[in-house]
Amino acid sequence: MRGLPPGAGANHVAPTYELIYWPGLQGRGEYVRLVLEQAGAAYRDIARLDEYGGVDAVFAVIRGEDVAGGLRPLAPPILRHEGRMFAQVANICWYLGRRHGLAPEDELLQAEANQLQLTIADLVAEAHNTHHPIAPARRYEEQREHARVYAEQFRRARLPKFLAYFEGVLEDNSARGGRTMVGDQLSYVDLSMFQTLEGLAYAFPNALARVEPTIPRLLALRQEVAGLPRIASYLASPRRLPFGEDGIFRRYPELDDPPAA
Numbered sequence: 001m002r003g004l005p006p007g008a009g010a011n012h013v014a015p016t017y018e019l020i021y022w023p024g025l026q027g028r029g030e031y032v033r034l035v036l037e038q039a040g041a042a043y044r045d046i047a048r049l050d051e052y053g054g055v056d057a058v059f060a061v062i063r064g065e066d067v068a069g070g071l072r073p074l075a076p077p078i079l080r081h082e083g084r085m086f087a088q089v090a091n092i093c094w095y096l097g098r099r100h101g102l103a104p105e106d107e108l109l110q111a112e113a114n115q116l117q118l119t120i121a122d123l124v125a126e127a128h129n130t131h132h133p134i135a136p137a138r139r140y141e142e143q144r145e146h147a148r149v150y151a152e153q154f155r156r157a158r159l160p161k162f163l164a165y166f167e168g169v170l171e172d173n174s175a176r177g178g179r180t181m182v183g184d185q186l187s188y189v190d191l192s193m194f195q196t197l198e199g200l201a202y203a204f205p206n207a208l209a210r211v212e213p214t215i216p217r218l219l220a221l222r223q224e225v226a227g228l229p230r231i232a233s234y235l236a237s238p239r240r241l242p243f244g245e246d247g248i249f250r251r252y253p254e255l256d257d258p259p260a261a
């Protein structure tokens with residue numbers, strides 16, 4: 001396999017970023033971590049470090065007590081850099097991508113990258129809704145019946161629709177000579193697509209297996225991103241926490257298709 005076009009991390013500098021995200025799970029923070037890791041950027045995962053107070057560090061920022069005069073965020077993940085803060089996964093990934101050679105240079109392609117990233121965010125939100133269709137603050141066990149209905153629709157209609165869309169995007173881009181989601185170089189969108197496919201494979205292995213024959217390009221991209229040296233080394237490191245039932249992608253067998261006969 002030829003390997004994805006380089007350029008990733010080409011603008012490598014060594015700033016210290018601070019990621020503020022709930023400790024103990026991948027969650028949406030993982031989308032940011034993957035960009036930081038592929039960039040080779042130095043960062044501190046604040047809530048995972050005892051000296052910053054764990055979960056209290058996250059609450060302090062959300063309550064607006066620790067924003068140092070910057071724009072306060074509504075929810076994590078949050079990136080702190082040079083005394084300022086940025087929230088929203090798509091926004092943080094764009095910011096980091098621009099700084100580290102992981103976003104297109106061209107302005108129109110940047111808008112396209114943003115469109116794709118926001119569409120990934122829509123899919124991620126719907127994947128989350130499969131186990132929390134009614135109230136995000138309530139336990140899964142309290143909304144199990146609605147979760148079954150939501151998840152069934154998700155597997156039957158939404159998952160195939162989103163993945164067919166992203167497969168089509170790769171197909172269109174390959175007709176223009178690109179081998180990535182947007183433009184001709186690896187970008188944060190490819191990293192986010194990888195993470196989303198990993199999460200879907202964890203949460204809905206049977207439903208995804210049924211769609212897989214129709215998404216060869218996405219599967220190849222997933223494999224290539226996993227094989228990028230910095231990503232492979234991150235995935236093998238203790239910094240990469242496993243998926244689990246506190247995160248966005250949760251494995252509840254009753255929400256997946258039954259196994260193929």
Ligand SMILES: N[C@@H](CCC(=O)N[C@@H](CS)C(=O)NCC(=O)O)C(=O)O
Nearest residue numbers: 027028075076077087088089090121
């Ligand atoms: N659209 C936001 C969603 C942020 C979000 O929902 N964060 C979750 C954790 S993954 C959270 O803690 N939300 C708390 C809240 O919304 O009050 C993004 O993409 O960053």
